[in-house]
Amino acid sequence: MSSRAVWTSDLDAIMRHAQPKCERAVEQSAERIKNLAKPLIPVGAPATHLRDTLRVRKRQLVSVNREVVVGSRKTFYAHMVHWGSINNAPRPFMLQAAEMERASGKLRRDVKDAFDA
Numbered sequence: 001m002s003s004r005a006v007w008t009s010d011l012d013a014i015m016r017h018a019q020p021k022c023e024r025a026v027e028q029s030a031e032r033i034k035n036l037a038k039p040l041i042p043v044g045a046p047a048t049h050l051r052d053t054l055r056v057r058k059r060q061l062v063s064v065n066r067e068v069v070v071g072s073r074k075t076f077y078a079h080m081v082h083w084g085s086i087n088n089a090p091r092p093f094m095l096q097a098a099e100m101e102r103a104s105g106k107l108r109r110d111v112k113d114a115f116d117a
Helices: 011-040 078-083 093-104 106-116
Strands: 055-058 066-069
Touching: 011 055, 011 066, 011 093, 011 106, 066 093, 078 093, 093 106
Parallel strands: none
Antiparallel strands: 055 066
């Protein structure tokens, strides 16, 4: 006589339930980072300011991924403002905003809640 134990998983059902909540949490986190970064971006003389180009966009092919983006063809210098250049000290507005969001723990709590519900 043989006995066997069978383990079944509800992982598919859990993921179907949690994914929309995780997507919403990531989207909200990206919006918070955008809002935190906006006042940190220096405003200079150009007619088109970096601050005006700040936006959240969805990454292609990945449903839960979002990018907070700054810069455009007219404001190609975003990376030089953020990381600095030979003539200017770095002003890491995006890193500061992302760190403030991480420190708040809001995204971590929202994702945890998505799986606990």
